[in-house]
Structure formats: C-alpha cells, structure tokens
Amino acid sequence: MEANVRWVALTAIAPVAWGTNYFVTHEYLPADRPLSGAALRALPAGLLLLAVRGQRPRGAWWWRSAVLGLLNVSVFFVLVYVASQLLPTSVAATVMAVSPLTMMLIAWLVVSERPSATHLSGAVVGLAGVCLMLLTGVEGVSVPGVLASAAAMLMSSFGYVLAKRWSADADVLASTAWQLTAGGLFLLPVAAAVEGPPAALSLSEILAFVYVGLIATALAFAAWFTGLRHLPAGTVGLIGLLNPFTGVLLGTAVAAEVLTVRQLCGLALVLAGVVLGRPARAGRRGGGRTRTRAVADGRPGSGEDSARDPSRCGPG
Template sequence: MEANSRWVALTAVAPVAWGANYYVTRAYLPPDSPLYGAALRALPAGLALLALRRRRPRGVWWWRSAVLGVVNVSVFFALVYAASQLLPTSVASTVMAASPLTMMFLAWPLVAERPRAAHLAGAAIGLGGVCLMLLTGAVAASIAGMLASAAAVLVSSFGHLLTKRWSGGTDMIATTAWQLVAGGLFLLPFAAAVEGAPPALSPAALLAFGFVSLVATALAFTAWFTGLRHLPAGTVGLIGLLNPVTGVLCGVLIAGEELTVRQLCGLALVLTGVVLGRPARTRASAPGGPCAPAAGQVSSCASRSISSPSSQTPVRWLRQ
C-alpha cells in the first residue's frame, strides 16, 4: 500500500502541473498562435527528455511513437486549444472532468480493467464537485466548442490507454520523449501553413514556455504515463480531477479571484472522489516480488503477459 501511495503522489504531479498551466498560458503566452504554441510546448519537452535518455526507437516503436505522438500531443493539444477559445474556461474544464468515466469505460476493452464500484462512485462524486465549482449557467455554450472539448476527452483517454497497453517493459522517459518529438514535428508544417511566421516572444513568454514545456509537459507527461503503468486506469483518471481543483486555487491565490462557499463545497466533493478511487489494499507481496502468485493462483504479471503481447516487449526496445 505504501508503494501505491508513492505512485499516486507521483501521478498527481501531472494534473497539478496542468491546472497551473491554464493560468500561465492565459497570462503570458500569445493567444493567436495555437499550433505554434502546441509545437513549442511539445518539442523542447521531448528534446529535454531525450537528453536524459539518449535512445532511439527500434522496430515497431518507430510507428508506435508516431501514432502516440499524433494522438496524445498533436490532436489533443489542438482540440484543447479550440475548446478553450470557443468555451468559457468553466465549461471547458467541466467537460474535461468527464475524462475519468471515459477512461474507465475505455479501459475495459483496451487494457482489460473492469471499473470498480468505488471508481465509478468517485468519478460521479468528483464530476459533481467540478460542476459545483465551475458551472454558473450564466453563459451560452458553443456547440462547436462542446464538440471539441468532448473530442479532447475521447482522444486523450484513448491515447493514454494505448500508451498503457503498449509501453509495458519500456523506458517511460524515452517513450514519452519520442511521443512529444513526433507530435511537435507533426504540428510544425500545419503551423507554418495556417499561422505563417512564428510569433515574436517576450522574455516573459519565453519563461512561460519554459514552465509549460519542461514542467507541465515533460515532467507531467512522464509522471502521468508512469502512473498509468503502475496504477489502475480508474485510479489515474480520478487523480486527474486535481486539474480543475488546481486551476481554481491558482485563480484564488495568484489571480486574486474570490473563493465562494459553493466552490469550497465543490473542492470537498472532488477530493472525496479522488480518495474513493485510491488503489485497493492488497495482500503483502510473496518473496518472489510484487507479482508473485498466491497459493493456487496464477501470477497477475504472467496473466498480463499472456493477454497482452505488447507487454512482453523488453526494455531494450530502444537502441543506444
């Protein structure tokens, strides 16, 4: 259970960084260059991680890195930007808060993880808390923006679970690095064709891009994908509810926004949902390690290897 707590704490780094990213992006980054913004967010992050793991893909990981980069980086970043432009932040954040339920239901066919009742209850309570915090009902919602936000939920849930399915036994820093590089390179020609020359960046914008790229992308994505490897998808999805919580707290502590009683109640509900989704307490590990089978049982790691050929991929998938 102590090990699970460490993985939960590591995974929580990602939604906290993404929640802070809302404020940094809105306050300091150019609003009219979404494609360049996404590319400048992805490429430096990928190159920084490659500096830590100087390895290149091998075999099937050439096309897997490209697929995951397009889904998790290129398409997702573009959809999130479109939703943030077409919808009030409160509405866009609330739609994205549906991702825990989406991830749970997609995890069943993709990675053979059936959602637990506690996960479903936590997701419902957490979604209710986000709605209580953010929805005001005072503004009309764009249909196009709602569709973009809903598509972002589906794309990110599918891409993250595909990463979980494929990345067993691989170096997580290296896999994340190549996803970011592939996604950033894919965006560049579209950015040049649609937006023309890259935007001029002030010193403040350069510092903001440093945070967005290194903290909210390189560090956050590595933590998130590592959590997906070691925790149930339902638990990881619920930890993602810390994203809108962090956004609200940044608004109060940094931007001087008012924290209402309704928002405090919503925060309490969200945190309750996250606690409900914590990993179930397991038996102590056998001497053979955390995957050693109990008497008369098949090892859970062995069953995963049989059911998912991709999990047999060894760490040497990357060539030095």
C-alpha cells in the same frame, strides 16, 4: 501499499501542472496561433526528455510513437489550445472532468480493466464536485470551444489507454520523449503552412512557453505515464480530477477570489472522488501472486504479473 501511495503522489504532479496550463495559455500565449503554440509546447519538451534518456525507438515503437504522438500530443495539444482560448477555464475543466469515466470505459474495452464500483462511484462523485465547483451559469459558452474540449478529452483518453497497453516493454521517460517529439514534428510543417513564419514573441510569452514546455509538458507527461505504468487506468483518471481542483485554488491565489460555500463543497467532493479511486490494499501473499488488488482494480492478474507479461491486461 506504500508503493501505491508513492505512485499516486507522483502521478498527481501531472493534473496539478495541467491545472495551471489553462490559465497560462489563456493569459499569456498568443490566441491566434494554436498550431505553433502546440508545436512549441511539445517539441522542446520531447527533445529535452530525449536528451536526458538518450534512447531511440526500436521495432514497433517507431509506428507506436507516431500514433501516440498524434493522439496524445499533436491533435490533443491543438484542441486544448483552442479550448483554452474559446472557453472560460471553468467550462473547459468541467468538460475534461468526464475523462475518468471515459478512460475507464476505454480501458475496459482495450486492456480488459473492468472498472470497479469504487472507481465508478469516485468518477461520479468527482464529476459532481467539479460541476458544483465551477458551473455557476454566469459565463458564456462557445459551442466550438466545448466541441474542441470534448474531442481533446476523447482523444487523450484513448491515447492514454493505448500508451498503457503498449508501454510495458519500454522505458517510461523514453516512450514519453518519443511521443512528444513525434507530435511536435508532425505539428511543425502544418503550423508553417497554415500560420506562416513564426511570430516574434514577447518576454512574457517566452517565459510562458518555457513553463508550459518544462512543467506542464515534460514533467507532467513523464509523471502521468509513469502512473499509468503502475496504477489502474481508473485510478489515474480519477487523479486527473486534481486538474480543475488546482484551477480553482489558482484562481483564489492569483485573482484573490473568495471561495464560496458551494465551491468548498465541490472541492470536498472532488477530493472524495480521488480518494475513492485509490488502489485497493494488497492482501496477504502466499506462494503465488495475490489476487485481492487485481480483483478490486478490475484486472484479471496482479500488476507484477502484468509487468512481466505485456500480453496481459496492462502494465502493473
């Protein structure tokens, strides 16, 4: 159980960092260069992790890195960038809050992780909390922005589950580096063709890109994929609800906003949803592997068995 708490805490770094990303992108990054912005976010982060880990892809990981780079990085970053510029943070975060349910469904179909009743309950409670917390009805909504945010949510949910299925035999930092590097390399020529030569950046934009690249990308994605390696997809998806939770607290801290009773109730529901998604306590171990945690998480075998056998439902 202590190990599970450790993995949950590590995974939570990602949505907390992403919760600040909408604000930084919206306030400090150029709105008219989404492709260049996405490339400058992904490629330096990927190269940094590649330098830290020093491993190149081998075998199937060449094409897997390309596929995951497109899903989790290239297309996803562009869509998030567009959504950040077209939508209020509250609306974009609310659309992305549907991702736990989406991830559970995709994980069920792709890696045979049947969602448990507590995971489903947590997703519904958490989504209700996000809506209560953020949807006030006073902000304008851009239809293209909503479509971009929804597409990003679907794309990333599928990409994350694929990464969970494929990454049992790969180092987490290395596979994260490959995805980010591949995604950034895909974006560079497209950005140059569509948006032209790179524009000069102000000091505030450079600092914003450094933060987005190091914290909201390199650190966040490494933590997120580590969580997917060790936790059920349903648990990881519910931890992602800390993204809008962080956004609300950031608005309170930066803009000196006062939390209303409605928002406080929403925050409480979000936390309740995350708690409901925590991994089940492992039962006593006999001569073989316990099935208690696996059954509660909707998996046919234990996490340790899955880690040894990549053909099983997913990493443990």
